[in-house]
Amino acid sequence: MQSFFVKSKNMESFDYYRIDLRSLPVGKSEFRYELDDSFFVSKEGTEITGGHLDVEVSVRSGETFDVEVGIHGTITIPCNRCLDDVEVPIDVEDRFFVRMGEAELDEGDDLLIVDEKEGVLDLEWHLYELIALQIPIVHEHEEGQCNPEMMSQLERHGAGCRTEKTEPDERWNALKKLAEKQGSL
Numbered sequence: 001m002q003s004f005f006v007k008s009k010n011m012e013s014f015d016y017y018r019i020d021l022r023s024l025p026v027g028k029s030e031f032r033y034e035l036d037d038s039f040f041v042s043k044e045g046t047e048i049t050g051g052h053l054d055v056e057v058s059v060r061s062g063e064t065f066d067v068e069v070g071i072h073g074t075i076t077i078p079c080n081r082c083l084d085d086v087e088v089p090i091d092v093e094d095r096f097f098v099r100m101g102e103a104e105l106d107e108g109d110d111l112l113i114v115d116e117k118e119g120v121l122d123l124e125w126h127l128y129e130l131i132a133l134q135i136p137i138v139h140e141h142e143e144g145q146c147n148p149e150m151m152s153q154l155e156r157h158g159a160g161c162r163t164e165k166t167e168p169d170e171r172w173n174a175l176k177k178l179a180e181k182q183g184s185l
Contacts (some may be wrong), residue, residue: 010167017127021100022119024061031057035127040075043128046136051075055127065098067121071130077139080145081154088133096126 019031034134037050053073071092079086100116114121140146 006073010084017122017124019057019059019121019123020119021059021061021065021098021114021121024059024065026061028058028060031059033127035071035073035131037076039128041150046128047077047087048132049078051090051131053131057123058149061122063099065121067096067098069094069096069123069127069130071127075131075135077135079141081140082140082150084141084143084147084150086139088135088139090131092130093180094130 016033032085033055035051035053035055040046040048040050041042051074053071053075056070071090073089074089076085076087078084096110096112098112098114098121099115100119102116110123
């Protein structure tokens, strides 16, 4: 088994996430990466502003390459309530297969086709997508942890968080009764 550890001060060159599949020895090869803020800064249009993640990649070579990825750590994104940074834990495992062939071939959900002439698997975007898909729909600080100044501004302008339960609109009751009636037919 061959192991590689990659940590770079200059992450502007993302060649670190490219694995030359043709040069891998027979068997299992492992790669470890440390992703920091610089990994996310280079991505335009993302809400992820930073992070500290450990990535483990295992590639078992053969006619089809079996790739396992584990990502563990935290990312930094703006809180939905106060817009200050909030850390979100990331813990994701993924497995997919890679086959060399013609670039035009169809890819399945868990099968990537790498151009046979190039023979290189570029993990950069795959890693980013795995992380981005772990962001919860609502990402907020724990109750009482938001920026107090922002929270007072929200309250002042009537946009504060409503923690009390409100009764449903009475107009929905007629529709609910109709649905119940239809269900009993």
